[in-house]
Structure formats: structure tokens, C-alpha cells
Amino acid sequence: MNRKAVSVMLSLSMAAGLLAGVPMTAGAEEVQEITWMFWDDLEASEDPITQGFAANIERFNADFEGKYHVTPITTTLEEYYTQLNALVAAGETPDVFIVSPGPNLTDYVAPGVVAPLDEYLEADGWKDTFSSDAVFTQQTYDGKIYAVPLNIAAACCYYNKDIFEEAGAEVPTTYEELLDACAKIKEAGYTPITISAGTAWCLSMLAGYLCDRSGVDLAAINAGDESWVQDKTIAAGEKLLELSQYFQETAAGDSNDDATMAFAMGDAAILIQGSWAIGQMNAYNPDIEEKCGVFQFPAIEGGGDPGRTIAKSDSLAVSATSKCPEGAVELIKYFTDDEAQKYTAEVGGKIPVTNVEFDLDVAPAQLADVMDVFSNATGTFGFYNESLVSSDAGSEFDNEMVAIFQQEKTPEEAFQAVEDWYAEEGYR
Amino acid sequence: MDKLLRDKKAIILFVAPALILFTVVLFIPIGTSFYYALCDYDKKTMTYHFIGLGNFIRLFKDKTMFIAFKNSMFFLVFSCVSQLIFGLLFAALLTNITKGRNLFKNVIYLPCVLSSAALGLLWAFLFHAKVGINNLLGAWGLPQPAWLYSTSGFITLPMWVIAFVALWQYVGQSMMLYMAQISGINKSLYEASYIDGATKKQAFRYITLPLVKPMIGTAMSLNAIGSLKFFDLIYSMLGDKTENLKMDVLATYLYRTGFSSKGGNHYGRASAIGVILVALCLIATAVINKIFKTENYEM
Numbered sequence: 001m002n003r004k005a006v007s008v009m010l011s012l013s014m015a016a017g018l019l020a021g022v023p024m025t026a027g028a029e030e031v032q033e034i035t036w037m038f039w040d041d042l043e044a045s046e047d048p049i050t051q052g053f054a055a056n057i058e059r060f061n062a063d064f065e066g067k068y069h070v071t072p073i074t075t076t077l078e079e080y081y082t083q084l085n086a087l088v089a090a091g092e093t094p095d096v097f098i099v100s101p102g103p104n105l106t107d108y109v110a111p112g113v114v115a116p117l118d119e120y121l122e123a124d125g126w127k128d129t130f131s132s133d134a135v136f137t138q139q140t141y142d143g144k145i146y147a148v149p150l151n152i153a154a155a156c157c158y159y160n161k162d163i164f165e166e167a168g169a170e171v172p173t174t175y176e177e178l179l180d181a182c183a184k185i186k187e188a189g190y191t192p193i194t195i196s197a198g199t200a201w202c203l204s205m206l207a208g209y210l211c212d213r214s215g216v217d218l219a220a221i222n223a224g225d226e227s228w229v230q231d232k233t234i235a236a237g238e239k240l241l242e243l244s245q246y247f248q249e250t251a252a253g254d255s256n257d258d259a260t261m262a263f264a265m266g267d268a269a270i271l272i273q274g275s276w277a278i279g280q281m282n283a284y285n286p287d288i289e290e291k292c293g294v295f296q297f298p299a300i301e302g303g304g305d306p307g308r309t310i311a312k313s314d315s316l317a318v319s320a321t322s323k324c325p326e327g328a329v330e331l332i333k334y335f336t337d338d339e340a341q342k343y344t345a346e347v348g349g350k351i352p353v354t355n356v357e358f359d360l361d362v363a364p365a366q367l368a369d370v371m372d373v374f375s376n377a378t379g380t381f382g383f384y385n386e387s388l389v390s391s392d393a394g395s396e397f398d399n400e401m402v403a404i405f406q407q408e409k410t411p412e413e414a415f416q417a418v419e420d421w422y423a424e425e426g427y428r
Numbered sequence: 429m430d431k432l433l434r435d436k437k438a439i440i441l442f443v444a445p446a447l448i449l450f451t452v453v454l455f456i457p458i459g460t461s462f463y464y465a466l467c468d469y470d471k472k473t474m475t476y477h478f479i480g481l482g483n484f485i486r487l488f489k490d491k492t493m494f495i496a497f498k499n500s501m502f503f504l505v506f507s508c509v510s511q512l513i514f515g516l517l518f519a520a521l522l523t524n525i526t527k528g529r530n531l532f533k534n535v536i537y538l539p540c541v542l543s544s545a546a547l548g549l550l551w552a553f554l555f556h557a558k559v560g561i562n563n564l565l566g567a568w569g570l571p572q573p574a575w576l577y578s579t580s581g582f583i584t585l586p587m588w589v590i591a592f593v594a595l596w597q598y599v600g601q602s603m604m605l606y607m608a609q610i611s612g613i614n615k616s617l618y619e620a621s622y623i624d625g626a627t628k629k630q631a632f633r634y635i636t637l638p639l640v641k642p643m644i645g646t647a648m649s650l651n652a653i654g655s656l657k658f659f660d661l662i663y664s665m666l667g668d669k670t671e672n673l674k675m676d677v678l679a680t681y682l683y684r685t686g687f688s689s690k691g692g693n694h695y696g697r698a699s700a701i702g703v704i705l706v707a708l709c710l711i712a713t714a715v716i717n718k719i720f721k722t723e724n725y726e727m
Binding site: 076078079081082083085086089107110111197198199200250252253254255258398399402406408 | 471472473474557558574576577578579667668669671672673683687688692693695
């Protein structure tokens with residue numbers, strides 16, 4: 001065979017190879033692509049909520065095969081807003097993305113990055129499936145709903161019943177009783193409280209509880225009617241410092257996962273976390289489910305209402321520039337339908353946002369206790385770092401709480417720094 | 429060929445693609461960054477407003493910027509000095525041995541070609557509070573240092589740890605540069621010195637070092653620029669904890685200021701940090717070139 005013949009044959013085979021790919025793309029042209037962005041790895045995560053989300057997407061893709069196709073964009077929780085902001089800045093906002101209500105959502109509502117969803121919620125009775133209109137409170141701006149909540153999580157105190165019993169500690173209802181329980185647990189050779197200061201929002205959540213229990217009026221501070229530097233905030237800061245003697249030694253560098261694992265493995269007696277941690281701790285160690293009890297964050301004598309609970313929801317928003325808003329909304333419905341919401345409660349350990357009926361006996365044992373705390377709550381409030389005037393203010397608050405914990409600043413200095421930040425940024 | 433090189437049209441034609449590409453991907457973005465450094469980015473309207481030197485004035489008063497600057501300077505000095513010493517030492521030792529030279533050369537150079545993100549995670553596990561080295565120390569009943577989360581001291585322990593990891597990763601690059609230079613030195617110079625009674629140490633001091641000096645300038649400039657831009661190892665080892673652990677360097681602070689949910693979306697201020705970074709790289713290179721300016725010897 002001469003050279004010319006060989007080269008012709010090779011050219012033909014290459015062309016045939018190229019054409020072999022054509023039918024795959026030709027059929028795919030009609031399928032509308034929907035990008036969905038989330039803060040956990042759908043395949044690698046052990047978090048049941050994440051696994052449930054992966055299943056929802058799988059169901060959607062199967063049901064809408066040939067019409068819509070969802071491509072997930074996943075990051076770590078720490079990297080999430082960094083990546084999302086980069087995509088928004090590049091004009092490539094994902095069609096659907098998860099977002100925390102509060103200043104984070106405001107950052108996308110104000111410049112018109114996300115679209116109002118009222119029209120879709122009202123269209124076919126979708127809104128009526130939700131447990132109440134109140135679930136949309138944090139997602140509503142000027143009467144318009146900009147994100148759909150998927151679940152509610154309440155921040156509670158989880159405790160290891162075995163360690164409490166061994167140490168002779170009682171479940172605390174007041175701050176003094178909490179200190180007493182911590183002292184006994186430490187005496188018994190266990191870490192009383194496991195927390196992450198490396199992941200600043202965890203420490204900030206505890207600081208938020210201490211501020212609220214001390215009677216801090218956050219709305220008044222945000223409005224400029226009160227200063228951050230006041231007796232109540234400083235008392236909360238002092239209590240944060242006082243409690244820090246009962247944290248694990250590695251709290252400064254531990255991540256949220258490290259702290260949760262220490263509780264799940266029975267190394268620490270108390271974990272102050274949202275109910276999203278239930279699935280995670282049970283995945284780390286299934287034995288913890290039976291040993292784990294839940295109590296409301298203790299009261300501070302002479303302080304604020306002790307019945308208030310920190311509540312947070314995961315919400316999905318739709319890009320205002322989405323080329324496929326109908327598909328995006330259809331996708332969100334797969335996160336709020338009965339199958340998804342039942343899973344949320346029975347497997348994920350979070351409180352559903354719809355009227356779905358679920359079997360509490362099938363759900364993680366801790367969920368009943370969390371729901372008990374939640375239903376007995378006199379009111380809810382958000383994470384402090386998500387309830388301030390902006391996400392930057394929340395970041396400043398987080399950093400100053402870490403500074404108190406690391407004893408780099410006194411509570412007075414730390415809250416003065418937050419107040420100064422408000423003044424410098426024009427909020428005073 | 430000579431005819432072709434005399435044809436100006438041909439020269440323009442050959443140079444144009446590279447020049448256009450460079451302009452699009454390098455010169456225009458750098459110029460734009462300089463402009464954005466003089467603007468404030470409004471998150472609500474997603475627009476830029478010209479504020480002159482406002483970003484630079486704010487950064488000048490910013491405590492985190494001071495920490496980032498201090499840490500970057502530490503990396504710069506540590507990297508330049510340690511890589512000079514160890515790079516030269518390894519190069520001198522390996523050029524003087526024949527058995528196992530390639531093996532050691534490859535072992536020392538290997539971390540250079542590996543992904544910094546992967547290496548960062550590996551070292552993060554080794555220096556983790558509970559596993560890795562601390563697990564071993566705990567088993568022996570020894571104290572377990574807070575390798576990656578201590579915040580005490582002007583230069584914190586995590587800074588030293590990460591500087592050590594960076595040295596381990598990049599010393600091979602310096603070593604290769606010095607080895608190339610040492611290999612080019614005429615052997616007759618050494619032979620002549622030995623005939624004159626010089627010891628190996630004296631030959632190194634009076635022949636190797638002066639002839640390697642031009643390469644020291646080059647290697648040190650690369651180290652200086654690399655350490656000022658230093659980002660990947662720190663980020664993969666500490667993630668978003670850099671601020672609370674006082675571990676920011678200029679590049680991590682730039683990244684957070686620009687993109688992070690923690691005080692991010694300030695693209696103007698991030699561009700200003702970028703401009704400062706470029707200026708520092710130029711200053712460091714100029715200073716090093718001035719210090720190590722030498723005449724080229726015939727080797």
C-alpha cells in the first residue's frame with residue numbers, strides 16, 4: 001500500500017471518528033440546561049441533606065429527560081459565596097443557587113441578581129403547600145419573595161447523656177447551671193463543650209445566643225438607636241470568655257466538622273449547633289443517636305427572653321438572567337414536594353417547610369427533641385452574622401468574637417471595634 | 429533567512445500574534461486593574477465609582493493589610509535566605525558526587541512539579557491538631573504544638589511551618605539553577621586552584637561562589653516574586669481561617685477582599701492590593717538585581 005492510500009485511509013477514519021460524536025450532540029440541542037449551585041459535594045458528602053438534594057436532582061433529570069437537564073456546580077461551604085460572587089461578577093450567575101436568608105440574600109436582591117418568584121408560587125397552588133406564609137418572612141423584600149425555603153433548622157445544645165450521667169451533671173436551664181455542668185464534666189475528664197473558632201460562624205453563633213439571652217436589642221443597634229458598646233453586649237462577651245475555658249484545647253484551629261466529630265465520637269459532652277448537624281453526627285457515629293439529648297440554650301438571669309431560638313433555613317433563588325426560569329422553578333419544586341420534604345425530616349433531621357406528613361419514629365431520634373425545643377420557643381431570631389446591616393458587618397462581628405475568644409481584645413474593645421466599623425461604614 | 433529578518437513586514441507579521449495575545453491577556457487586564465484600584469465597587473448597583481487614592485489610604489490604615497504585608501515580607505526574606513543557603517548547599521554537594529546524584533536530584537526536585545494544593549492538604553494533615561505529627565507526639569507523651577492555629581508572637585508558629593513547607597517544595601528549583609551554573613564552570617579553574625594548594629572549601633569560596641553570583645540574582649528574584657505572590661500553599665493548608673489566625677499574606681487578602689463572602693466583593697480595594705503587589709515585585713527585583721549585579725566572567 002502506498003503512502004497516499006494510507007494517508008487517505010487515516011483521514012477518513014479521523015473524519016468518521018469526529019462524525020461519531022454528532023448524534024450525541026444533535027439530540028441534546030433541544031434540552032435546556034439548568035445550572036444549580038450548592039455548597040457541598042453531592043457525590044462525596046456524608047451529609048444526608050446533601051444526599052437528599054442529589055436524589056432530587058436525579059429525579060428531576062429523569063422526569064424531564066429530553067426537556068431540561070440540571071448540571072450541579074458544587075463547592076465547599078467555605079468557598080461557596082466566593083465562587084458564587086465570581087460567577088455573578090462574570091455574568092454567569094447559575095440559574096438556581098442556594099443562599100442563606102439575611103444579608104447574603106440581600107446582596108443578590110439589591111442589585112437585581114435574583115428574580116422575584118411570587119408569580120410562580122401563586123400560579124398552581126404551590127405556595128399553599130407550605131406550612132405558613134411565615135416561612136417566607138426572611139426571603140421577602142418589599143412584599144416580593146426572592147427565594148424558596150427548603151427546610152428549617154434550629155440551633156440547639158446537644159448533649160451526651162452518658163457523659164452527663166457519669167459526671168453527675170444535670171441538664172442546664174440557666175447559665176449558672178451550664179457553668180456548673182461544665183465544671184463537673186471537666187472534672188470527670190471530658191471536654192465540656194466542643195466548638196469551632198476556626199470556622200468563625202460557629203463561635204459567633206454562641207456569641208449570638210449569649211447576646212440575645214443577655215437582652216441585647218439587635219434591631220435597635222442596627223437602626224443606630226443603641227450602641228454596640230453597652231452593658232448587655234459586654235456581659236455577653238465576658239460570658240463567651242468564661243465559657244471558653246471549657247472548650248476543647250484545639251478549638252482555635254478546629255473546623256466545624258472537627259468539632260461535630262468530637263461530639264459524635266464521645267470526646268465532648270456538649271455541642272452547640274444547628275439541627276443540620278444531626279445527620280452529620282449520626283453519620284460519623286450511629287451510636288450517638290441514642291446517647292444524644294437536646295436542650296434549649298440556657299437562660300441568663302435578668303436578661304432577655306429565654307425561649308427564643310436561632311432558626312435558619314436553606315433557600316433556593318433563581319437568577320434574574322436565567323434563560324430557563326420555568327425549568328428553574330420546576331427544579332425548585334422538586335425540593336419542596338412531599339418526597340423531598342419527607343426525606344428532609346425523616347433522614348436529614350431538619351424541620352420541613354411544607355405540610356407534609358412524616359413518621360417521627362423513622363426520623364433521627366434527636367429531631368423529636370429539636371422539634372420540641374422549636375415548638376416551645378417563644379420566638380426565633382437569625383444568626384447574628386446574618387442579621388446585621390450587611391454581610392461585611394457580619395464578618396466584622398465574627399472576627400471580633402474570635403478576638404475575644406483568643407483574648408486579643410477585651411469584650412469592651414471588641415464591641416467598640418464593631419461600633420467603630422458601623423460608624424466608618426456610615427451606619428451611624 | 430537574513431533577507432527575511434530584514435523585511436520589516438515579516439517581522440511585524442511574526443511578532444503580531446504574540447504581541448496581540450500578550451496585550452489582550454496581560455497588558456489590558458493590568459491597565460484595567462490600575463484603573464479599578466482608583467474606584468470603589470458598589471455592591472448594590474454593581475458599578476464602579478472613581479475615588480482617587482481612597483482605596484490606598486484605607487489599606488494604609490487597615491490592620492489586616494499590615495498583617496498581610498508583614499507576613500509577605502517574612503516569606504520574602506525567609507524564602508530568599510533559606511533557598512539561597514539550602515539551594516546552594518544541595519547544588520554544591522550534588523555536583524561533587526557521582527553515585528546517586530540523579531536520585532537525590534530528582535527526590536529534591538520532585539515537590540516542585542507536584543500540585544501545591546495536594547501538597548498543602550498533605551501537610552495540613554501532618555500538622556493537624558489531632559492527627560499526623562501531633563498524634564505521634566501525643567503517643568510519646570510529648571506536648572502537641574498548635575502548628576497551624578497558634579496566633580501568638582510577631583511571626584506566628586503557622587507562618588514558620590508554612591515557610592518550611594514552601595522551602596521544602598521549592599528548594600529543588602533553586603538547586604537546579606545553581607547546579608546548571610556550577611556545571612558550566614570550567615574544571616580547569618578548580619584543578620589550577622588545587623595545584624596551588626587550595627582546599628575544597630577555599631575552591632568553593634573563591635571560585636564557585638563568585639561565578640555563581642549572577643545566578644544567585646536570578647534565583648533570588650524568582651524566589652522573591654514567588655514568595656510575594658505566595659497563595660496556594662497557605663490557602664490549601666488554612667482555607668478561610670487565614671484572617672482569624674492572622675495568617676493573611678497579600679495574595680490571600682487580595683482574594684478575600686475581592687471574592688470572599690467574608691468581607692468580599694470589594695473589587696476596587698482588591699485591585700489596589702494587586703497594584704501594591706505588582707509594585708513590591710518590581711521593587712524586590714530591582715533591589716536584588718542591584719545587589720547581585722556582576723560582570724559576566726568567562727567560565
